[in-house]
Amino acid sequence: MNYRLDIQYDGTRYGGWQKQKDTDNTIQGKIEDVLSRMCETPVTIQGAGRTDAGVHARGQVANAHMDTDKSCEEICAYLNHYLPEDIEILQVRQAAERFHSRLNAREKVYQYRIAAGFHKNVFERKYQCPLHENLDIDAMREAAGFLEGTHDFKSFCSNKKMKKSSIRTLHCIEIQETEQEICITYTGDGFLYNMVRILTGTLIEVGRGVRKSETMTALLESCDRKNAGFTAPARGLTLLEVRY
Template sequence: MNYKLIIQYDGTRYDGWQRQGNTENTIQGRIEEVLSRMVQAPVEVQGAGRTDAGVHALGQVASVFLDTDASEDEICRYLNQYLPEDIGVAEVRQAADRFHARLNASGKVYRYRIGTGAYKNVFERKYYYPLGKELDVAGMRAAAAILAGEHDFKSFCSNKRMKKSTVRRLQRIDIREKAGEIEITYEGDGFLYNMVRILTGTLIEVGQGKRSPDSMKEILVGRNRKLAGYTAPARGLVLAEVKY
């Protein structure tokens, strides 16, 4: 039977979502380990997005085939009982046999939090980027308006060996101001390696007056990673939702 899982995790101490040969410390690896123990057979979990080391998730989605008589709720309880405290499964539901968490996804929503005030938020330190400087939000919004839509985002990708298309569509980039904080929401049909963090670093540089909003046009046309801004730290980023 094929199952759809909705997963939350604090990515601080993990080497990202995807299982890797050089480390056992991944979200996918931990979930597969618990499920394999439950069904007494090897299990392969398919995630909707390969979040980087240190990136968090509120609504990661995964699909997995399991040979078990356990109910959805029993599978969910088993996972939450044996997974580490910083990984949780919010929901387990049966899915169509052809459902694939990554291949069937139509879009994703990411959020990035930037601390702009002098106040040091000790209890939120792992979930936002403590920049500690005020930013020109109007300028950032003007730059975001240029970046929204369908473009070649090669300049915003860290993978130099990327051979597939780097064209993506950003449905929206929303920038909200709160007390001592700016939250940027990105919704798109897909994201390249480090794309959200590079977009964020570039928008921060606009907010600091280091770049003009209009320079986004040159960055997009140039298709060169060196033209864009720095890669913002992983800890401020969360995968909020996967759309189908």
């Protein structure tokens, strides 16, 4: 039977989503360990988004083929009983046999939070990038407009060896500003390695005035990572939702 898992985590303590050979300090590793113990046989899960070390998720989705007599509610309770307190399984449900959390994902939503204002908020410090500068939000919104749409996003990808297509569609970049925070929400059909963090670093540089919004088109066309902005810190990033 194929199961879909909806997962929330505080990524601060972890080496990212994806299981690594030399360490099990990953979200995927933690969940697989508990499921393998439950099923008394190795279980592999597929995550929809391979979040980096330190990146958080409110609505990560994974799927796993498992053989168990437990109900979905029982699997969910078992996982939450044995998982650490910074990982929570929100829901477990049966999925179609061919459902694949990553390959079937139609749209993903990421959110990047930047601490604004003079003071940091100690309660949000692990979920915001501390910037505390005045950014030109109008210029950032203008730049975001140039980035929306279907483009080759190679300039915004850290993986130099990437051989597959780097064409993606960014449906929407929404920038919201409050006294305490600037929040950038990215909705798209898929994201390259570090893409949201490089987009954010580039938009911050536009907000600082060191980069003009009109240069975004040339930046996209250059297909060269070196022309884009810095990679914004992981802690500000959260995978909000995966849509099917």
